Amino acid sequence: MSSPAILDDLYATILSRKGGDPDSSHTARLFHKGRAKIAQKVGEEAVETVIEAIAGTPEKLASESADLLYHLLVLWADAGVQPADVYAILEGRKGVSGIEEKNSRTRA
Numbered sequence: 001m002s003s004p005a006i007l008d009d010l011y012a013t014i015l016s017r018k019g020g021d022p023d024s025s026h027t028a029r030l031f032h033k034g035r036a037k038i039a040q041k042v043g044e045e046a047v048e049t050v051i052e053a054i055a056g057t058p059e060k061l062a063s064e065s066a067d068l069l070y071h072l073l074v075l076w077a078d079a080g081v082q083p084a085d086v087y088a089i090l091e092g093r094k095g096v097s098g099i100e101e102k103n104s105r106t107r108a
């Protein structure tokens, strides 16, 4: 299965902002502020996504989800995680029931 091209494109754009001008690039500003701030933004966007899921509209949930994905990609880029690393983990889980996987962890 092909990888999500839009996420790969966005990740490449994000990487290109490393060391960039914080006054002209939001991504460069996030890198400049550091991993703790980026992680905090992921947490905030996750909470906003949850709020829209419970009390908002599908359109607002989609918009908050996009903010969350963007900030998660910035976090990956800062921490040296490639999207392909995550895709490989998801691929490896295909066909494995989440319940079975949890039971195997409990038994181990």
Ligand SMILES: N=c1c2ncn([C@@H]3O[C@H](COP(=O)(O)OP(=O)(O)OP(=O)(O)O)[C@@H](O)[C@H]3O)c2ncn1[C@@H]1O[C@H](COP(=O)(O)O)[C@@H](O)[C@H]1O
Residues within 6 Å of the ligand: 010, 013, 014, 017, 024, 025, 026, 027, 028, 066, 067, 070
């Ligand atoms: N997808 C996004 C994207 N999603 C959200 N955001 C920005 O994330 C910011 C979130 O705003 P908040 O007020 O929550 O956060 P904040 O301004 O950091 O404020 P504080 O939390 O620090 O108080 C907004 O400025 C949004 O514009 C994004 N900024 C950039 N991108 C993509 O990244 C590309 C490169 O952007 P630049 O690095 O700015 O050139 C863009 O072309 C887009 O494709």
